[in-house]
Amino acid sequence: MPDAIDLYDPDGYVDGPPHETFERLRNEQPVYWQPMPDGTGYWAVLRHADLVAVAREPKTYSAARGGVVLEDLAPETLAMMQDMLLAMDPPRHVGYRRNVAPQFVPRVINQLEPRVRTICREIMRDAAERGDVDFVHDVCAKLPSQVVGELVGIPEADWPQIHAWSERNSGGQDPDFSSGYSEDASNATIEMAMYAIGLAEQRRAEPRGDLTTLMLSMELDGEPMTDIQFGSFFVQLVTAGNDTTRTMLSSGLLALLDHPEQLAELRADPALIPGAVEEILRWANPLHYFRRTATRDARLGGVQIAEGQKVGMIYTSANRDAAVFRDPHRFDIHRDPNPHLSFGTGEHFCLGVHLARLEGRVFFEELFETFPTIEQTGPARRQRSNLNNALKSLPVRLCAV
Numbered sequence: 050m051p052d053a054i055d056l057y058d059p060d061g062y063v064d065g066p067p068h069e070t071f072e073r074l075r076n077e078q079p080v081y082w083q084p085m086p087d088g089t090g091y092w093a094v095l096r097h098a099d100l101v102a103v104a105r106e107p108k109t110y111s112a113a114r115g116g117v118v119l120e121d122l123a124p125e126t127l128a129m130m131q132d133m134l135l136a137m138d139p140p141r142h143v144g145y146r147r148n149v150a151p152q153f154v155p156r157v158i159n160q161l162e163p164r165v166r167t168i169c170r171e172i173m174r175d176a177a178e179r180g181d182v183d184f185v186h187d188v189c190a191k192l193p194s195q196v197v198g199e200l201v202g203i204p205e206a207d208w209p210q211i212h213a214w215s216e217r218n219s220g221g222q223d224p225d226f227s228s229g230y231s232e233d234a235s236n237a238t239i240e241m242a243m244y245a246i247g248l249a250e251q252r253r254a255e256p257r258g259d260l261t262t263l264m265l266s267m268e269l270d271g272e273p274m275t276d277i278q279f280g281s282f283f284v285q286l287v288t289a290g291n292d293t294t295r296t297m298l299s300s301g302l303l304a305l306l307d308h309p310e311q312l313a314e315l316r317a318d319p320a321l322i323p324g325a326v327e328e329i330l331r332w333a334n335p336l337h338y339f340r341r342t343a344t345r346d347a348r349l350g351g352v353q354i355a356e357g358q359k360v361g362m363i364y365t366s367a368n369r370d371a372a373v374f375r376d377p378h379r380f381d382i383h384r385d386p387n388p389h390l391s392f393g394t395g396e397h398f399c400l401g402v403h404l405a406r407l408e409g410r411v412f413f414e415e416l417f418e419t420f421p422t423i424e425q426t427g428p429a430r431r432q433r434s435n436l437n438n439a440l441k442s443l444p445v446r447l448c449a450v
C-alpha cells in the first residue's frame with residue numbers, strides 16, 4: 050500500500066471523500082491503521098459488517114472512554130462529553146436514553162409535521178423573494194435551527210447565536226468557521242453550555258412543555274440532573290440536530306441536480322421522496338465517522354486491536370461497501386433495501402432519526418412544489434473536515450414560476 054494514504058488529513062476531504070482509497074482499502078486492509086499528527090493513531094473500520102460489529106459491542110468498544118471524536122480531548126472537555134448520551138456506555142446510557150426516547154418515537158415526532166411544513170413554507174417564501182441564494186445558509190440551515198429551537202424551547206431571538214456556536218463547534222477544522230482550529234470549537238461548546246445553564250435556571254423557575262423542562266425533571270445516576278449535565282445534553286442535541294440535517298438537505302439537492310433524470314422523477318411522483326431521502330443519506334452521509342476506544346484486546350477484520358486503541362467507524366466507506374450495496378457508487382433513489390449506516394446502529398442509533406426523516410421529506414416536498422426550476426449558479430464548496438461531510442456553500446437560482 051503506498052505511503053501517500055492519509056485518511057485523517059482534513060485536506061483530503063475538501064474535494065470530496067476519498068472513495069477510491071476507501072474502496073481499495075476495503076479490499077486490501079479493511080481495518081486500516083492510520084497514524085495521526087499528534088503521534089497517536091486509530092483503526093479505520095471500513096467495511097459495513099465490521100462497523101456494525103463495533104457499534105453493537107459497546108462493552109468492547111467504548112464511546113465514553115475517549116469520547117466520539119478522533120482527537121484526544123482535554124480532561125474537562127472529555128468529562129463534559131461523557132455527560133452526553135452520545136458518549137455514554139451501558140448501563141448509564143441505557144437508563145438515560147430510556148428517559149428521553151419517548152419524546153422521539155414516530156407517534157410523537159409525526160405530530161410535528163404541520164409545524165415543520167409551516168416553517169418550510171416560510172423559508173421557501175423568503176427564498177422566492179431573493180431568487181439567487183446560497184442554498185446551505187439561506188435555505189437549509191434555517192429549518193433545523195428552528196425545529197430544534199422550538200423542540201428544546203430556545204427563545205427565537207437566540208436562534209442566530211445558537212446557530213453560530215453550532216457552526217463553530219462542528220467547523221473546528223475549517224478556517225472559514227473557526228478562528229483557531231479545535232480550540233475555538235471547544236470555546237464555542239463551553240459558551241453554548243453556559244447559555245444552556247442560563248436557560249435551565251429560567252425553566253426551573255418557570256417550567257414549560259418543552260424538552261428542556263422535561264430534561265430538567267429527569268434523573269441521572271440516581272440524582273436530579275444538574276445544570277451542568279443539562280448543558281452537555283443541550284450542546285449535543287443542538288449540534289446533532291442542526292448541522293447534520295442542514296447537510297442532508299443541501300447535499301441532497303446537489304445530488305439531485307447532478308442526477309437530473311432522478312430529480313424529474315421525484316417532481317413527477319413525490320411519493321418517491323422518502324426513498325430518495327434514504328439514498329441521499331447513504332450517498333452523502335452527513336458524518337464521516339464516530340469513534341470508539343477498545344476496552345480490551347480484540348480481533349476485527351483480521352487485525353489485532355489493543356486495549357486503549359482508538360477505532361473509527363467510517364460510515365462514508367461502509368455506505369459504499371459492495372458486499373452490501375449493489376453498484377455502490379451509483380446514486381439511485383429506488384435503492385431498496387438501503388441499509389446505510391448514516392444514523393449509526395446499535396446502542397447509539399440516532400435518537401433524532403424520525404425527526405431528520407420528517408424534515409427531509411417535508412423540505413423536499415415543499416421545495417419542489419414551490420420552485421419548478423432550480424439551477425446551480427456556481428460551484429459547491431465543501432467543508433474542510435474529516436468528520437463533517439458537509440457543503441459550506443451551494444449557490445442556486447430558485448424560480449417560483
Ligand code: HEM
Nearest residue numbers: 134135289290293294297339391392393397399400401405
Ligand atoms: C440527517 C440527520 C442526522 C444524522 C445523519 C445523524 C447521525 C447520527 C449518528 C451517526 C449517530 C450515532 C452515533 C454513534 O453511534 O456514536 C447519532 C446519534 C444521535 N443523534 Fe443523530 N443524526 C441526525 C439528526 C439528528 C437530530 C435531528 C437529532 C435531534 C434533534 C439527533 C440527535 C441524536 C442523539 C441525541 C444521538 C445520540 C443517541 C445515543 O447516543 O443514544 N440527530 N446521530
